[in-house]
Amino acid sequence: MKKIVVGLSGGVDSSTAAAILHNQGYEVIGLTLWLMKGKGQCCSEGMIDAAYICEQLGVPHQIVDMRDVFQTHIVDYLVTGYSAGITPLPCSQCNKTVKFGPMVQYACEQLGCDRIATGHYAQINYDEVTERYQLLRAVDRNKDQSYFLYDLSQELLAATVFPLGELQKTDTRRVAAEYGLKTADKPESQDLCLVESNGSMRAFLDKYLAPKQGDIVDTTGKILGQHDGVHHYTIGQRKGLGIAAPEPLYVIELDAVNNKVIVGDRTKVTQPECTVNRVNWVSIVEPSTPIRAEVQIRYRSHPEPVTVIPLENSRVRLVFDEPQFSITPGQAAVWYDGDKVLGGGIIES
Structure with missing residues (x-):
């Protein structure tokens, strides 16, 4: 019997993934990562529900304490980034550093298993011509999470299964109900667990960063x-700037060194290109010349035509066919060829 470790958060998606694989004849071992200190849905109620699902399926359940790793690689990373005036995206880093990497390592070293599965909505395909694993969008485009998975290495993709990649979310809930899973009607969790456990990103940050009053200024330096x-x-x-002006104003720069928020009209926050660092080439090897693709500069943004120009030191320059609004340092840019994730990285400037 094939053995597989399934990451269980206690939600309907991971629960259904485990049930599907169990029904397919896999020897399933449920694994829950304890990520946050204190209370939080994914780490209190979630662990209880994950344990209950494993009991329902008749499979073992293990919990691994990853709180210190999560604190260092996600919480500290976020706090440092926000205090420096950038808006970090923790999810892709969490997937690689806190979840998939440690899960594969634990599965191999402790459980004698070389395969893991999660409830993410994405697909993995092996291309025999290029001898490379490809990361693809999920069939359900509204739930597709490939954007958050761009940083997975070839080794991690080779060890991972996404049982929900070909399902619509409605199918997932239907399957969960057919299996009689406790989580079948469980409400959707928010995309960011820290927001869910703290109520808002502002509330989370206020626990770590003290208020520091400063000026909101326009591009000429005038205090508004x-x-x-x-x-x-x-x-x-x-919204929420607390200033009056004859025309709409947007945040165009965060000057953490001088503690200033700089605002301007919409044209000032629309850019024709950006630089991306910490690039991971996923479904293809790094090209030596520019390529054409479609890029998302945030999770819910529409894919936009772009020229990707490789630079040195795992960096690229993205030149958009049409200037893009609100390109945000710290967020991920992920470029695609149709449904195939070509690569991605963190927006630098």
């Missing part, structure tokens, strides 16, 4: 208002 910390703002933000 006051703020209580640059970490409360993000590029492209329009």
